[in-house]
Amino acid sequence: MGGTMTAELQPAGLHSLQPDGSAWPMPPQDGYTTDDFFALDLPPHTELIDGSLVFVSPQRKFHSLAIDLLAYTMRRTVPEHLRVRREMAVVLGPKQVPEPDLVVVAAEADADPVQTRYDARDVVLAVEVVSPDSEDRDQDTKPRKYAAAGIRHYWLVTMDENNRPAVHTYELDPHTGAYTPTGVHHDKLKVSVPYDMDIDLTEIDRL
Incomplete structure (x- = not known):
């Protein structure tokens, strides 16, 4: 600058x-x-x-470890037509370019090794790990914008009383255009959408 x-x-x-x-x-x-x-x-x-x-404030260690854990374990079972990427810009509209901590995107939208962004239409899951400075954005502003852009799945990751990830999962309701909560996952995250995942969240203790 x-x-x-x-x-x-x-x-x-x-x-x-x-x-x-x-x-x-x-x-x-x-x-x-x-x-x-x-x-x-x-x-x-x-x-x-x-x-x-x-602008991003310095992040807590939990933030980095939670992203590492989820990225590694999500990639173990990701199907061929999808890709898991961390900290990439997503264009939602003319004045909206958030950077989710993790996204699952269509493989066909991930072919260019020098690309710097994805379009919302190519994102099937956006994941935000809450930090003290981003709490309001992650719980309110961003999910509203992700839903309005048609991103079908959203996960909000918080730190529980054991300093481990608690993953709050949401799915877009096509009738309301808003996210509906589908679960809060402690210790284990087992879901079938957007694809089958079985993640031991306690593994963060060993990272």
Whole structure:
């Protein structure tokens, strides 16, 4: 984001300075679009929500371990027509580009090794692991937007009293266009959709 920029010479669309002397991006009056977002030089894992940039705070160890556990175990049984990917941007609309912690996508949408994003229509499951700074987004904002974009399955992963993942599973109700809860899974996650999985959540203790 222009590490050599000074306060006296700032191009349009930038204001103030970060601690390293580079300028913070300033959103256009109507917010950033998806095209704007992918043209910006942003920190890793930045998201676009309602035309505004959302930056990621340092993550807890639980967050990383939960993603590792789920990614590894989900891949063990993933069918040929699907792929499991972590921390990839998903384009939901003109001003919406969240980055789920995990997605299950159609294999045919995963052919390009240098791609940086998926379209919502190619995503069959989005997974968010809750962090203190993302709790409201993961429990409210993002699932509403995932549902509106037609993503059929959503998982919300929280940390239980034993510091292990509790996986809250949801499925899109085609009549209401909203997610319906289908279960809360402790210690073991056994589901048949979007494909058969049997995951020992206690394995996080050994990672």
